[in-house]
Amino acid sequence: xxIMDTTKPIMAExxxxxxxxxARAVNRKAERQxxxxxxxxxxxxxxxxxxxxxxxxxxxxxxxxxxxxxLRWHRGPSLPDQAVLFDVERGRLFFxxxxxxxxxxxxVTGILVLSALGLFxxxxxxxxxxxxxxxxxxxxxxxxxxxERFWQGDRNARIRLDKEPWGPVKIFRKAMTxxxxxxxxxxxxxxxxxxxxxxxxxxxxxxxxxAPAIAYLxxxxxxxxxxxxxGIARExxxxxxxxxxxIQGAMVDRHTLLVSYRPERGEPRGPLRKDIGWGGRGDxxxxxxxxxxxxxxxxxxxxxxxxxxxxALCIDACxxxxxxxxxxxxxxAYDTIAKQEAKVRGEHEPIQLVRARTLLYAGLMxxxxxxxxxxxxxxxxxxxxxxxxxxxxxxxxxxxxVRNGYTVKILNKQHEPRDFVxxxxxxxxxRLTILGMESTPQPRIxxxxxxxxxxxxxxxxxAAGLAALRPPQTPFSIVVTDVANGSVTRRDTLFLSASTPGxx
Amino acid sequence: MTTKHVDHVTGVETxxxxxxxxxxxxxxxxxxxxxxxxxxxxxxxxYWVAYPAWPTLxxxxxxxxxxxxxxxxxxxxxxxxxxxxxRREALASTPLDQIKANPDLLRFAMAGGGAAFGTNCAPCxxxxxxxxxxxxxxxxxxxxxxxKIDEIYKTIxxxxxxxxxxxxxxxxxxxxxxxxxxxxxxxxTAEYVLSLTGKATNTAAAERGKKIFAEQCVSCHAEDxxxxxxxxxxxxxxxxxxxxxxxxxxxxxxRTGRGGVMPAWQxxxxxxxxxxxxxxxxxxxxxx
Numbered sequence: 113x114x115i116m117d118t119t120k121p122i123m124a125e126x127x128x129x130x131x132x133x134x135a136r137a138v139n140r141k142a143e144r145q146x147x148x149x150x151x152x153x154x155x156x157x158x159x160x161x162x163x164x165x166x167x168x169x170x171x172x173x174x175x176x177x178x179x180x181x182x183l184r185w186h187r188g189p190s191l192p193d194q195a196v197l198f199d200v201e202r203g204r205l206f207f208x209x210x211x212x213x214x215x216x217x218x219x220v221t222g223i224l225v226l227s228a229l230g231l232f233x234x235x236x237x238x239x240x241x242x243x244x245x246x247x248x249x250x251x252x253x254x255x256x257x258x259x260e261r262f263w264q265g266d267r268n269a270r271i272r273l274d275k276e277p278w279g280p281v282k283i284f285r286k287a288m289t290x291x292x293x294x295x296x297x298x299x300x301x302x303x304x305x306x307x308x309x310x311x312x313x314x315x316x317x318x319x320x321x322x323a324p325a326i327a328y329l330x331x332x333x334x335x336x337x338x339x340x341x342x343g344i345a346r347e348x349x350x351x352x353x354x355x356x357x358x359i360q361g362a363m364v365d366r367h368t369l370l371v372s373y374r375p376e377r378g379e380p381r382g383p384l385r386k387d388i389g390w391g392g393r394g395d396x397x398x399x400x401x402x403x404x405x406x407x408x409x410x411x412x413x414x415x416x417x418x419x420x421x422x423x424a425l426c427i428d429a430c431x432x433x434x435x436x437x438x439x440x441x442x443x444x445a446y447d448t449i450a451k452q453e454a455k456v457r458g459e460h461e462p463i464q465l466v467r468a469r470t471l472l473y474a475g476l477m478x479x480x481x482x483x484x485x486x487x488x489x490x491x492x493x494x495x496x497x498x499x500x501x502x503x504x505x506x507x508x509x510x511x512x513x514v515r516n517g518y519t520v521k522i523l524n525k526q527h528e529p530r531d532f533v534x535x536x537x538x539x540x541x542x543r544l545t546i547l548g549m550e551s552t553p554q555p556r557i558x559x560x561x562x563x564x565x566x567x568x569x570x571x572x573x574x575a576a577g578l579a580a581l582r583p584p585q586t587p588f589s590i591v592v593t594d595v596a597n598g599s600v601t602r603r604d605t606l607f608l609s610a611s612t613p614g615x616x
Numbered sequence: 617m618t619t620k621h622v623d624h625v626t627g628v629e630t631x632x633x634x635x636x637x638x639x640x641x642x643x644x645x646x647x648x649x650x651x652x653x654x655x656x657x658x659x660x661x662x663y664w665v666a667y668p669a670w671p672t673l674x675x676x677x678x679x680x681x682x683x684x685x686x687x688x689x690x691x692x693x694x695x696x697x698x699x700x701x702x703r704r705e706a707l708a709s710t711p712l713d714q715i716k717a718n719p720d721l722l723r724f725a726m727a728g729g730g731a732a733f734g735t736n737c738a739p740c741x742x743x744x745x746x747x748x749x750x751x752x753x754x755x756x757x758x759x760x761x762x763x764k765i766d767e768i769y770k771t772i773x774x775x776x777x778x779x780x781x782x783x784x785x786x787x788x789x790x791x792x793x794x795x796x797x798x799x800x801x802x803x804x805t806a807e808y809v810l811s812l813t814g815k816a817t818n819t820a821a822a823e824r825g826k827k828i829f830a831e832q833c834v835s836c837h838a839e840d841x842x843x844x845x846x847x848x849x850x851x852x853x854x855x856x857x858x859x860x861x862x863x864x865x866x867x868x869x870x871r872t873g874r875g876g877v878m879p880a881w882q883x884x885x886x887x888x889x890x891x892x893x894x895x896x897x898x899x900x901x902x903x904x
Contacts, residue, residue: 149647503744507901510758510854517755517901547899548716570901 126399127384127437133400139351139409139419150348152274153409155257156267156401160428169245170254178299181306185209188527190561198308202562210488213525222484226477233473235363237465238446239370243356244423249349252300252342253407256293263289267404293343294335301334347408350421357418367464371422372447373402373413376456381413384437395439402426402444412444494530495523496592498603506608512575514609520567522592524559531595532557534569538588539607541577545570556595571607583611700724704888712765715895722895729896732889736881745900750859750876757902758856762845764904769894775880776848783880786847788836792871801828806866812841812853813861 126132137143138151157163183195185208192199197206205212205220212219234241243250263285264270276282305327306314317323318331341349350357364370373396381396396413403411405425410417412426430444454461501517508514524530533554536544547568549555559565569590573581585606592601621630623641630639644650663669667679697704703724707715715721734743740751747753757763761771761784774782791797797805807816808825816822830839836849843851850858859865859874881890897903 501744503742504746504753504755507753507755508855509756509902510851510856512855515755515901547901548719548722568899 126397130399133404135400135404137403137411140411154267154270155407156404158405158425158428162424162428170251178303181311226480229477232363235360236469240422243421253346256343259292260289297335297338300338301331304334305330351419366450367448369446371424373444378443395443401429401433405429493525496601496603497521498590498605513572515572516607518569520569522559523564529560533593535591537591543572581609583609708888725892725895729892732893754897755900760848765898768897772893773882776878778880780880788873790873802870809852809866
């Protein structure tokens with residue numbers, strides 16, 4: 113494949129009626145110098161199917177992000193009614209019908225593992241779909257560029273404006289752009305903190321200035337990062353800061369659908385001359401429309417490259433041009449390397465979405481999802497932990513009986529207080545006492561709503577019962593019975609005693 | 617005036633510095649790095665003004681914010697004390713036997729008592745109050761000086777044979793050392809003591825020892841051998857032995873009279889801590 117020198121003198125027309133755009137792929141590897149400042153990119157607005165998809169994704173994702181904290185979900189009088197809330201004060205994570213305690217954070221881990229595998233699957237199937245369409249960096253940059261376009265016009269107008277000397281119009285346009293960016297940034301940071309505290313309350317607190325300092329801090333941090341990363345740094349985040357472009361190479365193979373220029377159809381490229389026509393040349397008229405729309409400042413015709421986020425805007429731009437020069441669409445399209453190579457050989461190779469790699473990722477996702485579903489299904493509204501004393505394994509008492517001490521923790525995840533009764537199973541004659549409640553027979557343990565109660569429990573086996581033990585440790589169960597509905601939770605533990613009676 | 621030197625091999629400008637014909641390539645630091653560096657310098661100047669920074673001959677510059685780590689710690693300790701405030705008062709004013717009925721107060725006393733125990737009592741009684749030979753296990757229900765909470769409180773306050781006026785005090789005669797009994801008599805007495813828990817091996821000796829016991833021991837250990845808590849005389853009929861329940865240990869006890877010592881804690885620890893300790897020890901499981 114020959115890549116023609118794109119820096120040669122620019123012709124005015126690439127084809128009759130199609131101008132050649134004076135666009136340089138400033139971020140292509142060959143042009144990028146280590147010791148040079150960033151060259152600004154002026155992405156041109158594309159029109160077409162993929163641009164429409166990107167607008168839609170932007171509206172949906174930003175809509176979810178900004179609106180989610182305001183959704184309500186009734187949980188009862190003592191609990192917050194915010195549908196999605198990372199409740200820092202209570203140490204709970206509320207998600208609609210589901211809520212988790214800090215020790216159940218593995219659900220979050222599971223969701224992250226599932227997301228990572230999903231990312232692998234999508235990447236192996238269709239390349240950097242995440243980067244091109246849904247990554248927050250892409251979505252916010254897209255939004256910031258749209259705002260810039262609104263105040264300063266499209267590509268050519270923005271280039272002209274930057275070259276102009278400073279005057280009232282330029283100051284106004286630039287100032288309004290940055291002001292809009294800042295407003296978006298503040299709204300972004302604001303929406304973020306709403307996930308951590310009741311949104312209407314916090315909004316009121318922001319207005320009268322009584323919000324917690326940490327809320328202002330995070331509002332500031334996210335305002336700054338949104339403004340900096342989305343408004344100013346843009347493509348540099350993807351090229352220099354983000355690790356994913358380096359990792360994704362491991363997920364992409366010859367059968368992955370990638371945004372590709374088809375050189376076998378496009379080359380040799382060059383402006384279309386009316387007098388010569390299409391004979392003996394490729395379909396690429398070198399109009400650089402694909403370079404002009406690229407938000408990353410690269411040339412897709414250089415082939416697959418790390419800088420490409422696969423946003424497919426060049427497909428839209430090229431299809432537009434192909435329509436105008438009356439050639440078939442798809443000079444730039446989603447294609448696989450295997451398919452392209454087959455085409456050069458004159459063969460046909462189908463798209464293989466189902467292959468070992470995608471099956472593996474999908475299978476792993478199923479496994480993780482199944483494990484999580486089982487965890488959620490078997491999750492109980494009551495958690496009982498029994499810990500045997502560590503320092504003193506057992507205490508011989510003066511009448512020859514032996515006592516073991518336990519810490520029993522009862523966690524009531526229900527939204528109403530519950531009464532429990534403790535009993536023993538598998539340890540005949542043994543007596544159970546609870547510290548502070550020694551005088552009450554069968555004391556009722558009340559665990560308040562959404563709370564934990566810790567008990568010191570002593571189990572004593574009388575001298576007469578020692579013969580039935582199996583020293584050094586006898587397994588038995590501590591049984592926690594819910595008084596209201598009789599439901600029973602058993603915890604297996606051990607009763608320790610000396611192998612020779614009287615030893616300590 | 618300087619002229620630009622460009623290295624003809626790499627095409628990179630040089631700094632103009634030359635050593636024996638070797639020139640240094642001009643590869644400047646990244647701009648973001650340089651600006652960050654300048655920013656940290658400016659930051660440090662602000663820091664010198666705001667915080668303690670420079671040593672002087674007689675001290676150091678205090679900084680306009682008046683920050684001091686010592687003051688911060690003092691403040692935090694005071695805050696922690698204030699947070700305990702109402703509970704400390706409640707603990708001080710609640711009678712000992714009623715503390716355990718209040719779950720909140722019990723938890724507070726257990727935490728404070730546990731911490732104080734670890735610092736002050738663990739060296740002798742062990743980290744888990746399990747005791748050692750000669751140092752009682754506080755988890756069990758056998759008490760030399762009484763296992764009711766006010767008895768425990770008294771022992772902690774004044775100690776055992778501590779020299780304090782109100783200390784728990786008594787002394788068993790040193791039968792062997794002071795030649796009050798000869799070795800055979802001691803051996804007979806030990807056999808009788810063993811027989812109280814059914815461990816005697818020589819019934820004739822135990823029978824002889826019974827007489828000696830009735831003459832010498834019953835005033836403190838009682839006729840049935842169950843001991844007297846007000847005299848710190850241990851129960852000889854139970855399964856728990858402070859110095860060991862085997863014959864050599866019992867012989868040694870009769871010979872030397874034993875008599876452990878525990879310091880008085882009143883005056884060393886404040887009243888609330890002493891109370892918390894009593895609750896903690898009573899709650900280990902053996903409290904009566």
